[in-house]
Amino acid sequence: MRITIIGSGNVATHLAAAFKNAGHRLVQVYSQDIQNAALLAYHMKARPIDDLQQIDPETDLFVISIKDDAIVAVVKQLAGYKKLTVHTSGATDLAELAELIPEAGVFYPLQTFSKTKEVDFWSVPLCIEGVDETTTRDLEELARTISNNVYRISSAQRKTLHLAAVFACNFPNYLYDVARRLLQENKMGFELLRPLILETAQKVQDALPNAVQTGPAVRNDEITMTAHLQMLAGQPDLKILYELLSQGIIKNKNAEHAG
Amino acid sequence: MRITIIGSGNVATHLAAAFKNAGHRLVQVYSQDIQNAALLAYHMKARPIDDLQQIDPETDLFVISIKDDAIVAVVKQLAGYKKLTVHTSGATDLAELAELIPEAGVFYPLQTFSKTKEVDFWSVPLCIEGVDETTTRDLEELARTISNNVYRISSAQRKTLHLAAVFACNFPNYLYDVARRLLQENKMGFELLRPLILETAQKVQDALPNAVQTGPAVRNDEITMTAHLQMLAGQPDLKILYELLSQGIIKNKNAEHAG
Numbered sequence: 001m002r003i004t005i006i007g008s009g010n011v012a013t014h015l016a017a018a019f020k021n022a023g024h025r026l027v028q029v030y031s032q033d034i035q036n037a038a039l040l041a042y043h044m045k046a047r048p049i050d051d052l053q054q055i056d057p058e059t060d061l062f063v064i065s066i067k068d069d070a071i072v073a074v075v076k077q078l079a080g081y082k083k084l085t086v087h088t089s090g091a092t093d094l095a096e097l098a099e100l101i102p103e104a105g106v107f108y109p110l111q112t113f114s115k116t117k118e119v120d121f122w123s124v125p126l127c128i129e130g131v132d133e134t135t136t137r138d139l140e141e142l143a144r145t146i147s148n149n150v151y152r153i154s155s156a157q158r159k160t161l162h163l164a165a166v167f168a169c170n171f172p173n174y175l176y177d178v179a180r181r182l183l184q185e186n187k188m189g190f191e192l193l194r195p196l197i198l199e200t201a202q203k204v205q206d207a208l209p210n211a212v213q214t215g216p217a218v219r220n221d222e223i224t225m226t227a228h229l230q231m232l233a234g235q236p237d238l239k240i241l242y243e244l245l246s247q248g249i250i251k252n253k254n255a256e257h258a259g
Numbered sequence: 260m261r262i263t264i265i266g267s268g269n270v271a272t273h274l275a276a277a278f279k280n281a282g283h284r285l286v287q288v289y290s291q292d293i294q295n296a297a298l299l300a301y302h303m304k305a306r307p308i309d310d311l312q313q314i315d316p317e318t319d320l321f322v323i324s325i326k327d328d329a330i331v332a333v334v335k336q337l338a339g340y341k342k343l344t345v346h347t348s349g350a351t352d353l354a355e356l357a358e359l360i361p362e363a364g365v366f367y368p369l370q371t372f373s374k375t376k377e378v379d380f381w382s383v384p385l386c387i388e389g390v391d392e393t394t395t396r397d398l399e400e401l402a403r404t405i406s407n408n409v410y411r412i413s414s415a416q417r418k419t420l421h422l423a424a425v426f427a428c429n430f431p432n433y434l435y436d437v438a439r440r441l442l443q444e445n446k447m448g449f450e451l452l453r454p455l456i457l458e459t460a461q462k463v464q465d466a467l468p469n470a471v472q473t474g475p476a477v478r479n480d481e482i483t484m485t486a487h488l489q490m491l492a493g494q495p496d497l498k499i500l501y502e503l504l505s506q507g508i509i510k511n512k513n514a515e516h517a518g
Contacts, residue, residue: 114462125454157445166474167441168455168459169455171431171504172434175426178423179427180467186415197427197464201460204453205457206376208436209432209436214371223327227350228425231418231419231422240503251496
């Protein structure tokens, strides 16, 4: 397929590389910043542009991977080419594209990407949605050339998925940082916690998290929880967080026993 | 070394296996439940006992790996043998042992263990503390026969470490479960999130968590955060949790920029 990439951020970069590796042809890479466009385009043997007036109409697919609030303005400029057009956003409804373009879809990779860290794209869940069955099938076919985990996900489901990803990725990362700071205050390094963090994530690769919950809350170990809350007395935000999360764990456990 | 294991839980099981693999001799395994003692003792070629009166004094080390509130009672029964005695608890002060026994120490493995999942013990951080320099060195030497990550950690530091581990392990696992339930309510499976969870933990193996924070809060993407809070309107506990964690991320970011 001939593919044009609109954007040069983390998602655009990893998607472009996956398409290239699968043998697709990258036509152009657009970015407001020509240097960013050039950097990605160079690796993809595509042409960099920083002006949507320079779009090459000889393409099969526009992949729009830019900030959510900029998507509609770009789609308006691309609508005239009447090509298959997808966005990669977790939070943007397909309807926002479908209003402007007949062949519209979503191509949402559910992963956290950094430009400096390679990702095995074959394992990345790709969430696909199309305006009609034909578009959906075309996108599924394309998705299967770069990932083994392709799912049909509606716009409503995708919004929930995006929210769930915040709980499963962004918030745990913040808690890693809370732990890091607690250690730092007591002259210990973050490396002490790295094996524990990795094992915690590895455990739920085969099991469900409620089945492998550990710690004082699930044991209802009130002595330890009281001691921990005392240690957090000087950090009221963390104290409330500890209480809230522990209460959640206890509630979960009681619900399971009742159920 | 000749080692006697008091306890047959997850920590006792993994520690015993690591000692055995390193060529140490397991003398006896004690558990209140003789079947549990027998199961572990069988694999370790040790003798199972369910009565501390049956302790074989021909041992070099007692490893006490039982519930925190049962440790002191057991130590009282072992004190007469005057052997090197350690506990494996994150939350119990060394002083509680040292009051009762001259050669006392702590041997705390910072990892989450399940009986059914093997762990590469060489990567497990082992936190060591002894009543004096000789005891500490003996324990360090022993620790290095089973782990490449041996640390001297005081009782005060260990308490912080235990608290930090709750934030780095138990709470993230609970958040995985929150995400699982959000998906389940919308007919999606947890497998969608597994690659994301693993990558989030893998990212901080080389980087620090504050350097790789992603998501709407760190971007200050108020539109997405407002949408997420609206989706959680029917689940007030999760709504408060979302607000608290997002505020924490924003506060962290502002502190970095100020600093």
